[in-house]
Amino acid sequence: MPLLRALLDGGLDDPEAVRIGDTAFSGPELLGAAAVVADEIAERDRPSAPVAVGATASAETVVAIVGCLLAGAPVVPVPPDAGPAERAHVLTDSGATTWFGEKPRDVTLTGRRVDLSRRAGHEVREATGEGPALILYTSGTTGSPKGVLLSAAAMATGLDGLADAWAWTDADTLAHGLPLFHVHGLVLGVFGALRIGSRLVHTGRPTPENYAAAVTEHGGSLLFGVPTVWSRVAAEPTAAAALSDARLLVSGSAPLPVPVFERLRDLTGQAPVERYGMSETMITLAVRADGERRPGWVGVPVEGVEARLRAVTEDESGEPVTTDEDVPADGESIGELQVRGACLFDGYLNRPDATADTWTDDGWFRTGDAAVVDAGGYHRIVGRRSVDLIKSGGYRIGAGEVETALLAYEGISEAAVVGEPDSDLGQRIVAHVVCPDGAVDAQAVIDFVGERLSKHKRPREVVVVDELPRNAMGKVQKARLRRS
Template sequence: MLVRSLLPEVPADNTLTVDGQTLTHAGLYSAAAALAARLTGSGPVAVIAHPTLDTVVAVVAAQHAGVPVVPVPPDSGPAELTHILTDSRATLLLGSTSDPPVPGFETMPIRTDGPPAPATPAAPGDTALILYTSGTTGAPKGAELSSRAIAADLDALAEAWQWTPEDTLAHGLPLYHVHGLVLGVLGALRTGCRLVHTGRPLPARYAAAGATLYFGVPTVWSRMVASPACARALRPARLLVSGSAALPGPVFAGLRALTGHRPVERYGMTETLITVSARADGPRLPGCVGTALAGVETRVVPEPGHAVGELQVRGNTLFNGYAHRGAATQESFSRDGWFRTGDAATIDADGVHRILGRMKSDLIKSGGFRIGAGEVEDALLTHPAVHEVAVLGRPHSDLGEEIVAFVVADRVTADALISHVATTLSNHKRPRQVVFLDALPRNQMGKVQKHRLG
């Protein structure tokens, strides 16, 4: 059976297009089997994950050969690339001849001109992918994901989103993260739907894809809203999905006005895959990420006297652990076996989750109140002069922490923005300081890197 029961043994009668190049599902399986003959018996295989069909072939080939695959960002700096390769203990590095050399590692070109290899049996619980975290709190860690966890997650999402072989999925997300690779490629293969990967997530390319299902991150959707003609081209779609960071309220409203769709928001982490999502047949509310998926349990562990607390999850989508980091794996779980996400959240009586941000940087403790940075950010974004904003807490001798807003805006004063928040939210939630910037620091998935703000 192909790819440890993760993908159908018989390929769907459909196509995958990546940046203009197309293969049928059957053609992909055949190419992967040929490449797998060169990988069988190796240890983890790293793949420089360019947005190309070669990357998809390499990922499927490694799974066909029964070895873990380690997707590597193609723009990794030398130190990051060396860390990922050594930490994962990769034995092979697959890439193109144009990729820069890595000292100590030979890059093997992705070739599919040999005889096919038989699929190598492997237990569903074995590690299938090693995906590296963003490393915002230290060196990136490799999250080991099994084919069983990936399959469970994709099946739960297919049920929640009514995702079928009749869909055409379009996105332009990186092929080295959960959103772009697991959901956006393996999800299309598992459901058997057509895939159009746009190479880059540009509004014009999304508009031209003619899809029923679109995946994007908030930066992508913000750019779509800023390109009204492209956004209107998505009206015939069935579902727009947003993830990887909170979707600002004004962007949600803009998508609804231009496309006619309320976007589905979902929540997850590299270590847990997607655990919570709005449903295709359920309510989609701005600022909310829906309910727990089938097979997933969630809970909020609050501090005494407060409804807000850390979101913890357990279920069949969780990772096997961090590669070669037993202590870090153990520390990421509670004593009774729940994964500690580190995110602040609330869950209402209907099971609807609202993510307020990271416990350490986005849950601000000011004057005895617990304030979610995201709530203040959404309030600031309703001001017409504001384009981007990030809110965090700074130590304060009297309040404990004071609210500081880092803002990208046109011709507006700090006092005007502080007053604007005070007319929208409770007075204690207004920023005490506003810092104007030309741009916010972001990673490749569009997430604001708050640790880089002073």
């Protein structure tokens, strides 16, 4: 079944069915504009070659990407803030031959502009094929970004799982202001609406005022945001109160701080739901619309997904090693999260070794994330196994637990914990904190955490910073915090 099922079946016939900023389309209008792009792609010397799209938050981006799906050409969304070196790597590695959108000066590909006024008059269907529909570039801890190969079938399966979890139907209006070059904003936030048939409102800039207007002026019922967005909404009581008419507030891409969770609940009358996923996996864990909403917990496997936690030990050099043993479902024991299901990716482009390294011998994807699971199947993500699993004084400590405690301290708005080499402890816990109202007493912060968690989990050092380094999706880049 096509990824864009509702769009292709004639749904979304409301003139305001798809609104991107100040531009609105009905489903047939979007389809007609995208078909023009598909026709241009079909006329190329290599119609099936990848197409790069300058993925600004615009109607032109949506039309171009839908056009690529119709034509059967893999689409490579390029972040608008990518630097020349990153952009050159993405274009060279992907093999893209055409660029849609405003073309940067350093790009030598054939450029095409999207004309929003043009429509194709012929019947349009989505191309079918076994190859990737989307090539998303994601950065790891080392090396250049890798191209994640996502098929239309995998994305469709993942979206159907979320529709089940969130009771997402064509009666909803999806609203968000997320970037259109990532799974969250593009796949969930655009393809989801075009598959399920819900109206779509992209707010442009993800400001509290724009989110409030999406609900009060456009009837937004299902809202997507990253923690940075929700933190800003929670800081604006009037805007937050306007979201009380929405059906579901969804947070993802990074952990939602507990104080933000609680303030949103108090201001909007409902607790947000959290979920977990990666570019490689779509969304694999989610709090259901009818499920318990606990701050810091990302829920249960979505329909069609299996998850397990494998125990982590260490090799002779002290490096973490994942075993074949499951950890107890006690809500405390930390293990590496592994998943499997039909929504997973097909591998990394041109990287067979990297692809092989991510899979276990029995067919499970190694997420590289450390997590705990309770007896009811609820998961909490501790962090990346490589940077958030800290070995200090013989104890294995999850950075996320310490960060949650830090955020409960009055005066700290953001926190990131890393392990730094220590001759005595192996690693010492260092907390980097943002304090909008000025500096805090470091020893008081250390004692505060020590009173709430085990003593060995308290930071040994507190560093006050103006801001934490984050990527476009709001995830803290901890490698930039480490000083050694």
